Structure formats: C-alpha cells, structure tokens
Amino acid sequence: MSTTQIDRLRELLEPLTGKRGMDLEEIAITPAGRRRVLRVVVDADQGVGLDACAELSRVVSAALDETDLMGGTPYVLEVSSPGAERPLTQPRHYRRAAGRLVRAQLHQGGELTARIVAADDTGVDLEVPGEKGRKPTARRVEYDEIARARVEVEFNRKDPKTGGVDRDATHRSQEEA
Template structure:
C-alpha cells in the first residue's frame, strides 16, 4: 500500500502536534523557485501562540532532518496557525469560531451571514442580524446544509456577551 508524501508527513507530524494539545489542520507543499515550502498549520481551542509555533517548528525540523520524507531537494518549513480567512470544514472549526460572524454558502443554494451562538455534533445555532432596524433572529443550520463557510473579519466586533443594540 503506497502513501503520498502528505500522508507520510501527517503520520510524522500529528503526534508532535498532539503532544502539545494541538490539531494538525493542514500540511501543504508548494513550489517556490528552486525550493519548496512546507507549510504546517496547527490550531487548538485556545488558539496558538507564536512561542508554541516556534517550539513546534524546531521539533518538526529535527524530525524531518532524521527522516527521508522530504527527499534531498531543499525546502523551507513554516509552522503557523490557520488564518482568519481559512474555510470552516470541521465541527471543531465552528466551535472555535463561536461568537464570530460567518458567511455560509448553503447546499440548497443561497448565502447566510450570521453569528455562531452554539455548536453541537449536528450543526449550528445562529443569530441572523436584523436588517433595517429589525431585531436579530435565531436560526438552526445542520452541517449537512452547509456547502462552504468561513469567518467574516469584523473590524468593530461586538464584545462577547454584549446583547445591547444601538438605537
């Protein structure tokens, strides 16, 4: 049974991430001139700090140096956390985005922009902002109804627990 290079990398790196309580979100290799860039994205419920990324990077580098999984060609290693624009694809991504505004493309067509107020195994409880002075409404969306979703970056995000409205 043959495995791809990404699969082999995941097998090597998942235990390293798990030791730190992190989820290995993405392993990606992209060409960059004569080199390649190996991008490793990790996340956790509490987020990932710069020091954690640096520590994990050193450990990943040592493990990769001791293996042949990257071959002889030069590469650059980047260990990072997922960006704000990353797609939400797993229930844990939605859970970690609780309180945030998301834009979801629905499987049956249409788009929904709403704030995540609750997450369980089956789907999301959302608060859909009211338009033109109307009150926000609650809506339930099952994961199976979502084709694609991502967090909307908010520059003046409402503080968590602030239920007051302007008016």
Template sequence: MSTTQNERLRELLEPLVSSQGLDLEEIEVASVGRKRVLRVVVDSEEGADLDAVADVSRALSAKLDETDVMGDGEYELEVGTPGAERALTEHRHYVRATDRLVKFTLTDGGEVTARILQVDDEGLDLEVPGVKGRKATARRLGFTDIAKARVQVEFNRKNANEDKNEEEA
C-alpha cells in the same frame, strides 16, 4: 501504508504536534520558484501563541531532519496558525468559531452570513443579523446543509463583556 507525501507527512507530524497540545490543521507542500515549501498550520482550543508556534516549529524541523519524507532536495518549513478568515472544515472549527460571524455557502446554492451561537453534533444555532434596523433572527443549519463556511473579519464588533454591560445598564 500511506501513499501520498501529504499522508506520510501527516502520519509523521500529527503525533508530535498533538504532544505539544496543538491540532494539526493543514499540511501543504508547494513549489515556489526552484525551491519547495512545507507549510504546516496548527491551532488549539485556546489558539496558538507565537511561543507555541516556535516550539512546535523546532520540534517539527528536528523530526523532519531525521527522516527522508521530504526527499533529498532543499525545502523551507513554514509553521503558522489558520488566520483571521479561516475556512471551517471540521466540527472543532465550528466550536472554536462560536460567537464569530461566518459566511456560509449552502448546498442548495444559497448563502447566509450569521453569528454562530451554539454547535452540537448535527449542526449550528445561528443569529442572522437584522438588516436596516430589523431585529436579528434565529436560524438552524445542519452540517449537511453547509457546502463551505468561512469566518468573517469584524472590525467594529463589541466584545461579549461590553454587550453584557450595556444590557445590565
């Protein structure tokens, strides 16, 4: 039987989130002043739009109202998506970040920022951008080599269709 509140919340909410076609990414119970906030982060392969977040939020609220898992005190429920600079912690996160620029902190203490090209069960094939006019280089990272990974925001990146059109011209 689960002992922590987060484990009980995950057991209660994960099947409901899954039934909505989403993945339960994170649960956090925080104290903000005198009130408590339950933050739930959801996502899917296609991303979660506002309608999907609203639907799952209503379903979670109804489910929580049926139970005492949050105790007797008042709390606020916040449901959202991971955000632009999300941390990658699960295999599915890396798959979803394919073609995105990611900053990796390595287990040996080094760092590398590279674009994820492909993900398999053992690790990642990356493209490390060239510096000062040099060509990009390929690199392979095993999951065991990665201490932390976070998606980077890119403001001036061309989308994949533009890149292909330029190559064909």
C-alpha cells in the same frame, strides 16, 4: 497500499501536534525556485500563538532531520495557524469560531451571514441579525446544509458582555488580516 508523501508527513506530525494540544489542519508542499516550501498549519481551541508555532517548528524540524521524508531537495519549513478568513470545514472549526460572524453558502441556494452561538457534532446554532431594526433570530443549520463557510473579519466587533466595541478583538482582527 501506496502512501503519499503528505500521508507519511501526517503520520509523523500528528503525534507531535497532538502532544501539544494542537490539531494538524493542513500540510502542503509547494515548489519555490530550486527548493520547496513545506507549510504546516495547526490550530487549537485556545488559538495558536507565535511562541507555540516557533516551538513546534523546532520540534518538527528535528523530527524531519531524523527521517528522509523530504528527500534530498532543500526545503523551507513554515509552521503557522489558520488565517483570519479560513474556510470552516470541520465541527471543531465552527466551535472555535463561537461568537464570530460567518458567511455561509447553502447547498439549497442562498447565502447566510450570522453569528455563531454554539456548535456541536451535527450543526451550528446561529444568531441571524435582524433587518431594519428588527431583533436577531435564532437559526439552527446542519453541516450537511452548508456548501462552504468562512469567518468574516470584523474590525469593530461588539463585546458580548458589554455591548461596546471589543478593543482586544479589534486588535486581534487587525493582526490576523
């Protein structure tokens, strides 16, 4: 059975990320002139900050230096967290986006923009905004009904506790963009 370079990298890196409470979301190798870029994307329930990315980058670099997985061609290692508008593809992505506004394309056609209230292993509970002054409505959508979904960036997201603008969320959204 043949394994790809990405598979071998995943085998090496998943234990390193798991030990730090992170999920290994993506590994990509792309050419960049005479060298390559090895992009490692990680996420965690509490998010991943710059310090965590820098520490993981040092650990990954040391682990790669002990192997020949990247071959002899020079490469640049990038360790980052997912972007603000990353696609939601796993139940954990929806769970981590609780409270956020999402836009989903449904398999049966149509588009839905709603706020995630909760998510579990089979689907997501949403609050669909009311139109023309009507109250929001609750809706349950199973994952197999969703063709694709992504978080919408909100620069003036309301604080669910006070109903006012969540200045920290606004600041975080601007940093992520």
